[in-house]
Amino acid sequence: MPELPEVETVCRQLRAAIKGKRIRAARVLDEKIGKPGDTAGRIILDVERQGKWLRIRLEGGQALEFHLRMTGRFLRLEEKGVPPHARFLFSFPGENIFLVDPRRFATLSLVEGKNRRPGADALLELDAGALRKKAESRKTAIKAFMLDQKVLAGMGNIYACEALYRSGIDPRRPCRGLSPAEWKRLSRSIRFIFKEAISMRGTSISDWRDLYGRKGDFQNRLRVYGSAGAKCRRCGGEIARIVVGGRGTYYCPGCQA
DNA sequence: TCCCATGTTGCTAA
DNA sequence: GTTAGCAACATGGG
Numbered sequence: 001m002p003e004l005p006e007v008e009t010v011c012r013q014l015r016a017a018i019k020g021k022r023i024r025a026a027r028v029l030d031e032k033i034g035k036p037g038d039t040a041g042r043i044i045l046d047v048e049r050q051g052k053w054l055r056i057r058l059e060g061g062q063a064l065e066f067h068l069r070m071t072g073r074f075l076r077l078e079e080k081g082v083p084p085h086a087r088f089l090f091s092f093p094g095e096n097i098f099l100v101d102p103r104r105f106a107t108l109s110l111v112e113g114k115n116r117r118p119g120a121d122a123l124l125e126l127d128a129g130a131l132r133k134k135a136e137s138r139k140t141a142i143k144a145f146m147l148d149q150k151v152l153a154g155m156g157n158i159y160a161c162e163a164l165y166r167s168g169i170d171p172r173r174p175c176r177g178l179s180p181a182e183w184k185r186l187s188r189s190i191r192f193i194f195k196e197a198i199s200m201r202g203t204s205i206s207d208w209r210d211l212y213g214r215k216g217d218f219q220n221r222l223r224v225y226g227s228a229g230a231k232c233r234r235c236g237g238e239i240a241r242i243v244v245g246g247r248g249t250y251y252c253p254g255c256q257a
Numbered sequence: 258t259c260c261c262a263t264g265t266t267g268c269t270a271a
Numbered sequence: 272g273t274t275a276g277c278a279a280c281a282t283g284g285g
Contacts, residue, residue: 071262
């Protein structure tokens with residue numbers, strides 16, 4: 001579930017909550033999540049995001065790297081008690097931070113701090129010219145291209161649909177056929193939507209909650225995602241659902257060409 | 258009961 | 272070598 005804006009939201013909240021603090025204890029509550037190594041007693045230097053990866057940098061050069069996959073999230077609690085589907089726990093004096101994940105796809109590992117995941121970040125390193133160049137040699141549909149994490153790290157299904165709608169581009173178009181003006185429009189749409197979604201703390205369609213258990217607000221701004229059969233507010237046509245690159249894809253046949 | 262799901266990986270086949 | 276398609280992972284909701 002979490003795409004770039006959701007991961008950025010929890011990244012900022014974690015940074016504000018635990019940066020500079022010493023981990024009192026770390027406990028794996030579900031072995032499937034991975035091995036965190038021995039992190040108790042270490043100080044958290046910073047919390048950072050790259051694409052959908054979240055990295056908690058530790059004193060000593062290593063980092064705990066998380067991927068939330070479909071339903072992972074973090075939850076901070078000041079009182080005692082373990083929430084449902086808790087898979088991992090950091091504890092600090094007076095607060096516990098759980099990784100909660102009903103579907104159990106989330107992962108965690110202890111990595112050397114210098115490592116970087118491949119792929120330009122879809123917000124911080126977004127570059128229309130570089131995208132166009134990369135797309136020249138590819139035959140795939142623009143939407144599948146956008147979802148390639150080596151192309152746009154952090155892009156996900158909801159925001160890809162919304163950015164294509166905002167740009168007026170049909171998700172099935174071959175990516176190498178987009179004009180320079182269209183790449184520019186698409187890049188601007190991605191940036192605009194990501195920034196707005198981050199300011200609204202993400203999209204809570206079903207599972208997503210922030211560090212404090214609150215819903216985001218961007219679900220109220222979605223124009224096509226999940227709205228098959230509804231009226232397009234731009235042209236009045238009907239929003240359609242198709243499958244592109246194996247993923248449910250929402251678009252307006254009237255204004256996306 | 259069936260279908261769907263905000264993600265990624267790995268296999269198969271063209 | 273590429274790439275498209277699909278099952279798998281595991282669980283819950285409509």
